[in-house]
Amino acid sequence: xxxxxxxxxxxxxxxxxxxxxxxxxxxxxSDYYLFWYKQPPSRQMILVxxxxxxxxxxxxxxxxxxxxxxxxxxxxxxISDSQxxxxxxxxxxxRSEGGATNKLIFGTGTLLxxxx
Amino acid sequence: DAGITQSPRYKITETGRQVTLMCHQTWSHSYxxxxxxxxxxGLRLIYYSAAADITxxxxxxxxxxxxxxxxxxxxxxxxxxxxxQTSVYFCASRATGTGWGGYTFGSGTRLTVV
Numbered sequence: 001x002x003x004x005x006x007x008x009x010x011x012x013x014x015x016x017x018x019x020x021x022x023x024x025x026x027x028x029x030s031d032y033y034l035f036w037y038k039q040p041p042s043r044q045m046i047l048v049x050x051x052x053x054x055x056x057x058x059x060x061x062x063x064x065x066x067x068x069x070x071x072x073x074x075x076x077x078x079i080s081d082s083q084x085x086x087x088x089x090x091x092x093x094x095r096s097e098g099g100a101t102n103k104l105i106f107g108t109g110t111l112l113x114x115x116x
Numbered sequence: 117d118a119g120i121t122q123s124p125r126y127k128i129t130e131t132g133r134q135v136t137l138m139c140h141q142t143w144s145h146s147y148x149x150x151x152x153x154x155x156x157x158g159l160r161l162i163y164y165s166a167a168a169d170i171t172x173x174x175x176x177x178x179x180x181x182x183x184x185x186x187x188x189x190x191x192x193x194x195x196x197x198x199x200x201q202t203s204v205y206f207c208a209s210r211a212t213g214t215g216w217g218g219y220t221f222g223s224g225t226r227l228t229v230v
Contacts, residue, residue: 044223
């Protein structure tokens with residue numbers, strides 16, 4: 001079974017600085033998707049960025065980028081120029097390509113604080 | 117355009133009572149999911165459904181029942197609520213087919229069992 005591990009329960013960053021959130025996963029599959037979701041205090045689940053495992057190029061969305069290391073099964077999220085609105089819980093998630101369930105498997109989350 | 121709606125947003129119930137959490141989506145997505153979120157555990161899958169009248173267990177199904185008589189509704193019932201079921205519950209949906217995602221989450225129900 002696939003698992004997702006986030007080893008940093010809490011992180012803190014100064015406004016305008018850069019922070020990296022870690023995520024590792026375990027799978028025997030070769031085709032899959034990886035995601036980072038943001039959950040602000042409103043509880044809304046917001047997709048931040050996604051990565052297809054077959055793509056070697058790291059995904060980027062504005063200030064958010066990932067470092068995808070397929071062999072190491074690592075998928076870290078880098079937030080550049082951190083803003084107060086980035087403060088939230090961040091979840092790393094995995095989904096198999098194909099299969100019957102289409103389910104997302106989540107890590108335990110990292111709570112990010114942004115200091116002014 | 118409500119998308120996916122969960123109700124109620126907050127619920128307090130007593131141990132042993134039956135409680136139903138509602139989930140309604142407006143897109144006719146085939147797949148629907150129920151997750152529970154607990155500190156230190158992230159989101160864990162309770163049940164999922166691939167289509168109307170097709171449901172299956174996820175990681176933590178004990179004590180929960182689901183049904184899906186219509187594509188747009190996927191209620192979650194706690195048959196006899198226990199304190200360990202105090203949690204935030206999320207419903208999600210996804211269209212069928214391959215591809216990366218298209219998951220949509222409801223805003224969650226915070227359930228407290230006293």
